């Protein structure tokens with residue numbers, strides 16, 4: 001199987017470091033609802049994992065929740081809501097949406113606030129190596145002491161700065177040596193939550209949270225680190241810089257997998273532009289399978305624009321697939337579809353070409369429906385629809401998401417209960 005690697009900018013043969021494929025995916029910052037862009041990221045990762053398992057790989061999968069962050073605190077302030085209850089509410093909402101879409105739950109689902117000791121330990125190590133410095137109760141990573149800063153995104157310093165500024169960097173922070181140095185630990189601001197640390201009360205920087213969580217659960221080297229394309233810089237660049245110097249193992253991540261952005265009305269779907277398409281809203285008109293086939297009909301590396309007419313077409317395909325499994329064929333000649341599965345595997349092996357694979361699935365469904373009309377024996381072909389459907393995370397003729405999907409999310413919820421996170425039953 002071949003997979004594109006952002007680090008090398010090429011499609012490479014996929015081989016994991018060890019017996020398990022270790023996957024980390026940057027999770028949500030829970031302060032608002034799941035939009036189609038989030039759904040594209042997490043269903044693309046879900047298909048990748050399901051396909052790896054189909055190929056016989058064993059997967060260990062960690063996804064985090066960034067439950068302490070500037071955005072959450074700002075939103076909580078605006079709404080006059082406690083930051084914890086805001087985060088809990090939207091975490092529960094995200095879980096409901098993922099269950100509805102039949103997305104595999106991660107094996108570990110840590111929240112950043114559960115990992116403060118591990119984060120502090122990592123910051124201490126970075127200070128010891130001389131790559132981080134303290135100033136004004138904050139700790140910063142000094143980028144000019146790490147020669148390899150920029151190797152993932154391959155941007156010049158001049159190009160990096162405006163992008164970082166757009167994504168949470170404060171270039172005017174007077175305590176920094178360089179405007180691009182990034183925060184590992186930030187001193188408590190009035191009215192903000194804080195934790196005790198060797199540098200005084202404060203809270204972690206965003207980038208270090210993911211590095212601490214990924215290495216805590218998966219070790220110093222990962223096979224795949226995924227996330228939305230907009231996380232490549234500075235978030236993932238910072239993650240490499242935080243891990244490789246202290247782990248002394250390279251590369252920290254074998255395959256960097258970035259999922260493209262979803263557009264609507266000519267702009268990237270984003271809160272600030274107000275052009276979001278919410279998964280919850282779509283689910284009132286379309287079935288989970290229609291949404292998943294529509295999402296899967298786009299290659300994960302190609303950005304695309306939301307178009308309701310396309311989604312309507314995939315609702316028809318989802319309905320047809322259900323029909324093709326509910327109806328029985330006859331005892332005529334067996335419908336031969338061997339080439340379809342081969343073509344499907346060939347497409348998926350080629351950097352997860354789901355765009356092609358969905359078209360193969362659609363052709364197979366049409367053939368089976370024709371076969372049923374012609375009273376052909378379609379049992380084997382129906383089995384192939386199920387196999388492909390399972391890789392796409394489809395519910396098909398079942399009434400609910402798969403039991404193991406629901407059970408897995410419920411396990412996480414049980415652990416979260418003490419924090420006050422409860423999703424509506426599904």
Ligand SMILES: [Zn+2]
Pocket residue numbers: 025026027210227235
């Ligand atoms: Zn992350």
